[in-house]
Amino acid sequence: MTALLELQDVEARYGPVHVLHGISLAVEEGSVVAVLGPNGAGKTTTLRAISGMVRRSGTIRLGGRPLKRLGPDGVARLGVAHVPEGRGTFSELSVWENLRLGAYTRRGSIQPELERVFTYFPWLSDRRRQQAGTLSGGEQQMLALARAFVHRPRLLLLDEPSLGLAPVLVAELFRIVRELNEEEGLTVLVVEQNAHLALQAAEAGYVLEAGHVVLSGSSDELRADDSVRRTYLGY
Amino acid sequence: MRSQIPALASLLVVAAVLCLLPFILSEYNIYLVAQVGIFFIAVLGLNILTGYTGQISIGHGAFMAIGGYTTAVMSRDHHTNLVVTMLMAFAICFVVGLLVGLPALRLSGVYLALVTFALAVSIPQIPLQYSTFLGGSGGVVSSRSVSNLWIYTATWACSAILFVLAWLILRGRLGRAFRAVRDSEIAAVASGVELPIYKTLAFGISAAYAGVAGSLFVLAANGFAQPSEFDVFLSLQLLVGAAVAGLGSLWGILAGAAFVGLLPQVSTSVPVIGAQHGRDVVFGAAVILVMLLLPDGFAGLLARIRRLARA
């Protein structure tokens, strides 16, 4: 299988501060890949670099095609759905309007997509008119995921989905992610602090530290690795 | 206004040039440079407000009006000494500035800009309403004719005094407090700076400066104060002057004052457009261009040059 997403020697900075010092990774089509590492390692920045939200250099290829100077809207139009830290929900808009925005780049009717989404998140259907900001944290995260899915993306970028959620909800979330991956063939790149859950859901992973990739491999390999076990899995 | 040595050298150069100019320039140009001086004083005051406490005012023309009318009315009714009228203008505008500054405390950014804009539009209407005392649209005629040289000297002497005053204020505790307010209100309060006092004071001081500028403005017109001279364009000119000046540089303020003082006059005789309307077209276009090219004003440009020179 060809890699849907490829990063080669990507560097990124916020103003004068360099955060990524040459990251290379690849995400195979139809797989779930995790990015692990401590705070400040550059995990979120990696996703931002892919979406064109930060100044970056190096090569990023989506489906073989380099994303040169594209901004976030351009990258989104190429079929990348990015659920940022903090979910990026439009709190003043209704649930339905948020979903509609998810499908902004799609032409024509989005009814089929909505039907699909409601099979995964049935409770959303009842709450269409509700203002998104009044949903609970967990519900907003689900909404964010639903919104990304309506986009029918080739690649889903998930940034710290478990942040601020109760463990039960997090487990549910990852279950849905896995289901979307298996049923719909959605390729996912997920950044997570919760290494245990991430490696459970993913096939492969990368460990970032201080802007470098220090380890990579399949989930099994990573789980077996001593340093990973000690630092991130706690045993 | 930072380290001592460069500032002193600049000051001496400016002072020397100003002393020499009356000998070289024609009567009309002396008058023009005096106008620049008037704007210098007003922009200096506005700089204290906007640059140092971050409050935007589009209404300082109103304070100029108050100061100017003070001078005109006192001259007309009591034939007061001109300098005394300027001191009165300073005092009255200081108080009015404090009064405006108090409610302004509750407003931030955009809202303050809007309120001061409305102030600028409204104040000139008042003489129209109370025309017996304030002369109506015909204005207050106090017939104190002064020579161009007198106005030139008075204006730049006042500028010098007020500049030194500003420097003293800004380098002391007050200045540090002002800067603290501008940089972060929250941090300022956390470190014990009494916000309301300083913000209001800044308003009062800047208004007082504008008042003196207004007095001189009226004197330059031979003691004639007219509502149409203090319209909203004046306030806009002051704001443009402050923006072109940028933050906290003597040269910047001079540049800003020169920009608004000279450009409209110079652009009256523009080919094609003609004398009457050339002023606005050229001035408006110039303002836009300057802001597009130098968003941080002249002071920002100087800072950039200094940084390049150091590198």
Place this chain on the structure above:
Amino acid sequence: MSAGTSAVGGLRARGWSIDPSAATVVLLLVGAAIFLLVGCLRSTTFAQLTVQGVALGSVYGSLALALVLVYRATHVINFAQGELAMFTTYIAYELMLHGLSYWEAFAATLAIAFALGTVLQVTLIRPVQHRSVIATVIVTVGLFILIDGIVNWIWGGDYKSMPSPFGLGAYNVGGVVISHLYVGMVVVVLSSVLLVWALFRFTKLGLGMRAAAMRPAAAALVGVRVDSMLAIGWGLAAVLGAVAGLMAEPSQIFLSPTLMQPILVYAFAAAVLGGLESPAGAVVGGVLIGVTLTLIVGYVPQISSELQLPFAFAVLLVILLLKPSGLFGRREVRRV
């Protein structure tokens, strides 16, 4: 316009708790409406003044809405909004001189206004928007001066007369004389406002524009071209301004370069009264100010029409002191 600009709408979710300040506002408005209704029924003068006030107020509201649109999208107060409206009115004048009928010129002017608004946003505002707030404000100030100069240069400062689209007739409703002009003004402004509202509420483009105004970063992530949305916002604001100018002109009888200057102040007051982020508030605010000013000038002899401007300023000040977020705005996080 969006689902939650008022606090009441925001709490639609589960419970039925209503924000007390929103309830107060609604009560006040209902009270004012009743007062006006009673007054109209009891006195023909009152009724005529009210109608005039509503008509003028709708013009103020249209310009206020333009200001709010621009502010919501780009967080900038466009000081040149009034002059821009005046400029487009002169364009209509010129088109009519060249043979177009009133409504043809009207339509063409709206299209030209849209184009002008977008071009201005792209060339003048976009470069400075991110650098400095004050620089952006000054650019609009410069634009104010420039447009004034250009209009004076091309057309001169003397009064011009434009044919009134509504004629000079009037309806007689139970002794109250309501000129066709006033009715026309209200109908035209209301229609344009409703059309713009519908655009925002029901179309995908409108949703994109709202999203771009609320959270530009998040909007970009879903594929909204934020910069284009902002430009379109300016275009629409220019259209609303053009409508305001075209409807203001017949009420001032003559066309002159100072047409929109006092109206800009009233529009500021209206926008603030409604809450700078609330489109509905801007329109309602405009009507309130129009009616209040007309009634006061009509009934209180000490306040002549010269004092209207300082009065509007006083209103502005009072609102900002009592409730800075305006009638319909959400309470801002109060800084130190």
